[in-house]
Amino acid sequence: AQTVTQSQPEMSVQEAETVTLSCTYDTSESDYYLFWYKQPPSRQMILVIRQEAYKQQNATENRFSVNFQKAAKSFSLKISDSQLGDAAMYFCAYKRETSGSRLTFGEGTQLTVNP
Amino acid sequence: DAGVIQSPRHEVTEMGQEVTLRCKPISGHDYLFWYRQTMMRGLELLIYFNNNVPIDDSGMPEDRFSAKMPNASFSTLKIQPSEPRDSAVYFCASSFRGLGNQPQHFGDGTRLSIL
Numbered sequence: 001a002q003t004v005t006q007s008q009p010e011m012s013v014q015e016a017e018t019v020t021l022s023c024t025y026d027t028s029e030s031d032y033y034l035f036w037y038k039q040p041p042s043r044q045m046i047l048v049i050r051q052e053a054y055k056q057q058n059a060t061e062n063r064f065s066v067n068f069q070k071a072a073k074s075f076s077l078k079i080s081d082s083q084l085g086d087a088a089m090y091f092c093a094y095k096r097e098t099s100g101s102r103l104t105f106g107e108g109t110q111l112t113v114n115p
Numbered sequence: 116d117a118g119v120i121q122s123p124r125h126e127v128t129e130m131g132q133e134v135t136l137r138c139k140p141i142s143g144h145d146y147l148f149w150y151r152q153t154m155m156r157g158l159e160l161l162i163y164f165n166n167n168v169p170i171d172d173s174g175m176p177e178d179r180f181s182a183k184m185p186n187a188s189f190s191t192l193k194i195q196p197s198e199p200r201d202s203a204v205y206f207c208a209s210s211f212r213g214l215g216n217q218p219q220h221f222g223d224g225t226r227l228s229i230l
Contacts, residue, residue: 035218043204045221091158102148102171103219105158 002027004094006106013082014114020067021077021109023092031097034068034075039108040088048090051075053097079111087113117141121207121222129230133195136225138207139188148219149182149192150206158206164190197229 003026013019025034036048051059051068058066063083067076079086092106120139128134140147148163162172167184175182179198184190194201204226208219 037221043224043226045206045208045224047218047220050218102160102163103158107157 002029002032002094002096002104004092004104004106006090006092006109008109009107010110010112012112012114013079015082015084017082018078018080019082019111021079021090021092021111023075023077023106025073025075025092025094025104025106027073027094029096033095033097034066035093035095035103036064036066036075036077037091037093037105038086038088039091040085045091049077082113084113084115087111119207119209119220119222121205121225123225124223125226125228127228127230128197130198131196133193134197134201134227134229136192136205136207136227138190138192138222140190140207140209141220142188144209144211144220145187146210146212146219147184147190148208148210149190150208150221152204152206152224153202161192161205199229202227202229 005024032053034051038046038048049059049061049064051066058068063080065078089108089110091108093103095103122137145166149161150158151161152158161174162182164184182192204224206221206224208221210217210219
């Protein structure tokens with residue numbers, strides 16, 4: 001079974017600074033997908049960024065980027081120029097390549113942004 | 116476009132009562148997922164449907180839980196009888212085909228409190 005581990009229960013960053021959230025996963029499959037979701041206090045689950053395992057290029061969405069290391073099974077999220085609105089719980093998630101497969105979530109990292 | 120719609124947003128009831136949570140997926144999406152979020156267990160998949168048919172209900176905790184999807188635009192998750200340990204936030208999510216990197220879109224969740 002696949003597992004996803006986020007080893008940082010809490011992180012904090014100063015506004016306008018950069019922060020990196022860690023995620024590792026365990027799988028025996030070669031094709032899969034990885035996601036970062038953000039859950040603000042409103043408890044919505046908002047997709048931040050996605051990465052296909054077959055792509056070597058790291059995904060980027062504006063201030064959000066990932067460092068995908070397939071061999072190390074690592075998928076970290078970098079937030080640049082942090083804003084107060086970035087404060088939230090961040091979940092790393094794994095999805096098998098086959099259609100209809102479930103998301104397996106990590107435990108989450110609570111990010112605080114200090115003004 | 117309307118997102119995934121869940122109702123009610125909050126539910127408080129006494130143990131032993133029947134609870135019904137409702138979900139309207141995004142139009143055109145053919146996969147529907149029910150997740151439960153608790154502090155102890157994080158986000159866990161309960162059941163998911165493809166084209167209104169339950170595919171994997173291995174996450175359903177026990178027989179007190181049941182889910183139905185009578186048509187493509189509506190699903191229910193029922194707990195009968197409810198117990199205090201069922202208190203959690205229940206999310207519904209939908210996706211198109213569930214293939215590849217198609218993300219799951221989440222509703223705002225139902226916060227359920229069983230007294």
